[in-house]
Amino acid sequence: MNFWEYIGNRYAQLLTDTYQHASAVFQCMVVATLIGVLIGVATYRSEWAGNLAITSTATVLTVPSLAMIGLLIPVTGLGVAPTVTALILYGLLPIVRNAIVGLRGVDPTLVDAAKGIGMSRLSRLLRVELPLAWPPILTGIRVSTQMLMGIAAIGAYSSGPGLGNEIFRGISSLGSANALNQVLAGTLGIVILALVFDAVYVLIGRLTISRGIRA
Amino acid sequence: MSRRDRRRPRDERAPGEHEVKGLAFRDEVDVDEPAAGLARPPAPKPPRRLTWQRLTYMPAVLALILLALWLWFRGADLDSIARNSIAGGNVWLRLRQHIYLTVVSTFFVLIIAIPLGILLTRRRLRGAAPFAMAIANIGQATPAIGLLALLVIWMGIGRRAALFGIVIYAVLPVLSNTITGLRAIDPTLVEAARGIGMSAAGVLRRVELPLAVPLILAGVRTALVLNVGTATLAAFGGGGGLGDLITTGITNQRMPILVLGSVLTIVLALLVDWLASLAELLLRPRGLEGSD
Numbered sequence: 001m002n003f004w005e006y007i008g009n010r011y012a013q014l015l016t017d018t019y020q021h022a023s024a025v026f027q028c029m030v031v032a033t034l035i036g037v038l039i040g041v042a043t044y045r046s047e048w049a050g051n052l053a054i055t056s057t058a059t060v061l062t063v064p065s066l067a068m069i070g071l072l073i074p075v076t077g078l079g080v081a082p083t084v085t086a087l088i089l090y091g092l093l094p095i096v097r098n099a100i101v102g103l104r105g106v107d108p109t110l111v112d113a114a115k116g117i118g119m120s121r122l123s124r125l126l127r128v129e130l131p132l133a134w135p136p137i138l139t140g141i142r143v144s145t146q147m148l149m150g151i152a153a154i155g156a157y158s159s160g161p162g163l164g165n166e167i168f169r170g171i172s173s174l175g176s177a178n179a180l181n182q183v184l185a186g187t188l189g190i191v192i193l194a195l196v197f198d199a200v201y202v203l204i205g206r207l208t209i210s211r212g213i214r215a
Numbered sequence: 216m217s218r219r220d221r222r223r224p225r226d227e228r229a230p231g232e233h234e235v236k237g238l239a240f241r242d243e244v245d246v247d248e249p250a251a252g253l254a255r256p257p258a259p260k261p262p263r264r265l266t267w268q269r270l271t272y273m274p275a276v277l278a279l280i281l282l283a284l285w286l287w288f289r290g291a292d293l294d295s296i297a298r299n300s301i302a303g304g305n306v307w308l309r310l311r312q313h314i315y316l317t318v319v320s321t322f323f324v325l326i327i328a329i330p331l332g333i334l335l336t337r338r339r340l341r342g343a344a345p346f347a348m349a350i351a352n353i354g355q356a357t358p359a360i361g362l363l364a365l366l367v368i369w370m371g372i373g374r375r376a377a378l379f380g381i382v383i384y385a386v387l388p389v390l391s392n393t394i395t396g397l398r399a400i401d402p403t404l405v406e407a408a409r410g411i412g413m414s415a416a417g418v419l420r421r422v423e424l425p426l427a428v429p430l431i432l433a434g435v436r437t438a439l440v441l442n443v444g445t446a447t448l449a450a451f452g453g454g455g456g457l458g459d460l461i462t463t464g465i466t467n468q469r470m471p472i473l474v475l476g477s478v479l480t481i482v483l484a485l486l487v488d489w490l491a492s493l494a495e496l497l498l499r500p501r502g503l504e505g506s507d
Binding site for chain 1: 353355356357358359360361362364365367368372440443444445447448451452457458461462464465470473474476477478480481484485488
């Protein structure tokens, strides 16, 4: 069976896997973005807390994902739980970092001006600081998503959802006629998903980055 | 800026002001923005040096983790399957394999990526750089496990396929770091070096490379950490390494083995990152000290 026949034969299974992969990454990214920006907002004003957040996220980022999933299994059991926990955890890291760096990079005179025209702390944050820090945060989200695509594939080993299952099916049937097709379908599927997500982020950037700071 | 103003004693001149025969003049150029398009100079920082804390903190934490792991593992209840999977010095063997995979792959990553990055920033080949970057971007979207599986199918089970996969996966970040580092160099410095009669090779060796060292070193650190992580996946293709303990733990449902493999991998990753950070500090050219 060649690759195209394989895809034609299994497209239902492949579509389900692709959908689950995309939806797991997407949902985890939404949660990770919310938590990450919150952590960033909570810590960027204090030198100490912000640096602690950046250092600890950098440390967690050095932990290999298979080891992280391995440590989560005794806590959460097999299945979707360890994958989702690991995805959210890794997704957080670039976002927290970029949110803090972005928020700290906002020109203090602009915040001063906003204060001067009578804006409250909250509206300064929502209408001045976050819009100005949004481009680096969005970059963080893009980096996170690319990384999560690969980590989600590894999550399949702990019975997680997604296209990783296709790859591991191929690995466990090495030497059989379909091994290459399975691995290839899983890998290419993830590459395509990652590129599609990236294109969507470029579009989101066009639509949401404030017109005043667009290059 | 406001903070600096407040700290300055009242009687001192503002930056950019000077006195000529009792009359105060102010320079045309605003000192805070030396030239249009140039970023503000970074605030003077104390030179970053090896501090005591930097040397001792991480090893102490890692030693504590290992001690805790050892105490816990000694008390853990191991049945015959679990005992079998660590018998005959298996843990030591897997650790050695893991270190071997990481070191050898990093070596190859460096001798491939750094010369390639230099080539792609030379005038003759500069046109090819965007293509290389585009390929690098697509490569970054490829899941490591898929790449490794494809190589295993193509080259057969074993260490060779794993090494190839790890190298291919880490070449891209180091390559893009090298290219960014060399491109970020102020062109006036290169021109000045050419102006005093240095050859193209001399400029590269004595001006460009030393200035790009921090970014290249950052790339090396990324590659090392990445390789420790990718090397865990070698176990899926029969390449050995600590990933083998993790996968054995998962498939046999023996939690102590799983935790042992995971914690050892994490300790190794943190240790390698710490060593690389020391190297970054020590190898940074003296002239760049204090700048970031």
